[in-house]
Amino acid sequence: xxxxxxxxxxxxxxxxxxxxxxxxxxxxxxxxxxxxxxxxxxxxxxxxxxxxxxxxxxxxxxxxxxxxxxxxxxxxxxxxxxxxxxxxxxxxxxxxxxxxxxxxxxxxxxxxxxxxxxxxxxxxxxxxxxxxxxxxxxxxxxxxxxxxxxxxxxxxxxxxxxxxxxxxxxxxxxxxxxxxxxxxxxxxxxxxxxxxxxxxxxxxxxxxxxxxxxxxxxxxxxxxxxxxxxxxx
Amino acid sequence: xxxxxxxxxxxxxxxxxxxxxxxxxxxxxxxxxxxxxxxxxxxxxxxxxxxxxxxxxxxxxxxxxxxxxxxxxxxxxxxxxxxxxxxxxxxxxxxxxxxxxxxxxxxxxxxxxxxxxxxxxxxxxxxxxxxxxxxxxxxxxxxxxxxxxxxxxxxxxxxxxxxxxxxxxxxxxxxxxxxxxxxxxxxxxxxxxxxxxxxxxxxxxxxxxxxxxxxxxxxxxxxxxxxxxxxxx
Numbered sequence: 010x011x012x013x014x015x016x017x018x019x020x021x022x023x024x025x026x027x028x029x030x031x032x033x034x035x036x037x038x039x040x041x042x043x044x045x046x047x048x049x050x051x052x053x054x055x056x057x058x059x060x061x062x063x064x065x066x067x068x069x070x071x072x073x074x075x076x077x078x079x080x081x082x083x084x085x086x087x088x089x090x091x092x093x094x095x096x097x098x099x100x101x102x103x104x105x106x107x108x109x110x111x112x113x114x115x116x117x118x119x120x121x122x123x124x125x126x127x128x129x130x131x132x133x134x135x136x137x138x139x140x141x142x143x144x145x146x147x148x149x150x151x152x153x154x155x156x157x158x159x160x161x162x163x164x165x166x167x168x169x170x171x172x173x174x175x176x177x178x179x180x181x182x183x184x185x186x187x188x189x190x191x192x193x194x195x196x197x198x199x200x201x202x203x204x205x206x207x208x209x210x211x212x213x214x215x216x217x218x219x220x221x222x223x224x225x226x227x228x229x230x231x232x233x234x235x236x237x238x239x240x241x242x
Numbered sequence: 243x244x245x246x247x248x249x250x251x252x253x254x255x256x257x258x259x260x261x262x263x264x265x266x267x268x269x270x271x272x273x274x275x276x277x278x279x280x281x282x283x284x285x286x287x288x289x290x291x292x293x294x295x296x297x298x299x300x301x302x303x304x305x306x307x308x309x310x311x312x313x314x315x316x317x318x319x320x321x322x323x324x325x326x327x328x329x330x331x332x333x334x335x336x337x338x339x340x341x342x343x344x345x346x347x348x349x350x351x352x353x354x355x356x357x358x359x360x361x362x363x364x365x366x367x368x369x370x371x372x373x374x375x376x377x378x379x380x381x382x383x384x385x386x387x388x389x390x391x392x393x394x395x396x397x398x399x400x401x402x403x404x405x406x407x408x409x410x411x412x413x414x415x416x417x418x419x420x421x422x423x424x425x426x427x428x429x430x431x432x433x434x435x436x437x438x439x440x441x442x443x444x445x446x447x448x449x450x451x452x453x454x455x456x457x458x459x460x461x462x463x464x465x466x467x468x469x470x471x472x473x474x475x
Binding site for chain 1: 291292294295296298299300302303304305306307309310318321322325369372373376378379426427428429430436438444445446447448450468
């Protein structure tokens with residue numbers, strides 16, 4: 010695969026994007042960054058998908074590092090729940106939208122990047138920056154302000170990461186029904202459990218855990234993300 | 243929390259561990275490394291658990307980086323399956339065992355680190371190294387030789403990441419039965435599917451995916467890990 014130099018106009022565009030994101034551009038591999046913003050409808054061979062895979066790992070590490078330094082007193086159980094909020098498609102999609110990421114995407118003109126797809130593209134940009142520079146901390150200015158706001162919001166929430174309560178309140182308010190849980194043991198070492206949660210006969214969440222309670226919390230967390238996402242929360 | 247200097251004997255022990263792991267010790271925070279090898283039965287306040295959380299993120303990134311560079315031609319779908327093998331508790335536990343990690347653990351004497359717990363401790367060591375140095379690449383010599391072997395083994399497997407086939411062969415050979423799948427749609431945007439797989443009426447795997455096939459593959463992968471793990475494969 011020959012590497013074609015980017016046109017100077019595309020180069021300027023990508024520099025503008027990095028400026029918006031607050032990411033220093035020294036050492037950036039511009040072809041990789043271009044690839045991160047290319048959809049398979051534009052180029053089936055070289056597009057954002059493998060970079061998204063790398064960026065997903067980078068973001069999970071960045072979020073763990075963030076929580077370790079910003080919330081040293083928080084119990085580990087809450088770390089996991091908090092991180093899943095910080096790297097959720099919902100929040101990453103919002104962040105990508107806020108930075109106007111869609112303006113920089115190369116895709117078939119019928120496709121309009123939004124929601125989970127914007128989240129994927131932002132992950133790919135993160136992957137390209139990491140693979141160019143080997144540097145995780147350079148991404149902090151792009152995410153930390155959003156994460157500060159989101160973490161505070163979650164920690165001030167009365168449901169406080171208790172997704173079973175949050176889900177129950179939500180379904181009672183909106184549908185006047187309670188969520189229904191089905192839990193069964195899952196073979197393996199150590200013994201785990203799997204819970205499904207239904208709202209109005211629709212499966213809305215699945216979760217696993219080392220106890221019935223932990224599995225139901227995990228299922229409720231997924232369901233809460235789905236329902237709150239549909240309601241545009 | 244006052245930081246107590248480590249005794250020189252413990253310091254020497256930890257240096258020996260890093261030598262075994264092939265990790266350079268410059269810049270290491272020895273107290274953090276000591277914490278990574280301390281179980282809550284020995285110190286309920288300061289133990290490996292939050293470091294394991296950080297290390298999990300580091301390893302996922304290290305594995306993504308590894309696959310990106312070593313297997314540039316592999317389809318993205320296989321990246322995900324390969325990474326889950328590379329960072330599985332099974333493999334990390336084996337690696338920890340191979341390095342004799344249990345010799346360095348501070349825990350109540352009745353507890354013997356093994357299996358998934360060794361995996362957690364190794365993740366915590368990785369977390370301590372990363373938080374000390376901000377460096378991911380320093381961990382390469384500790385993992386890459388094992389990952390080379392494991393990735394080759396998986397890629398040479400006739401089932402070749404087709405876990406439905408692998409699981410079916412396994413259950414036919416051992417129990418003379420076929421796995422039974424139950425799949426249902428899972429609400430959300432985009433819509434997903436959830437599959438459960440049962441062997442001899444026991445739930446052995448759960449998976450999600452954007453198609454029925456992908457969800458069943460994910461469930462089969464978990465089941466395969468469980469059954470192969472119990473059989474000591």
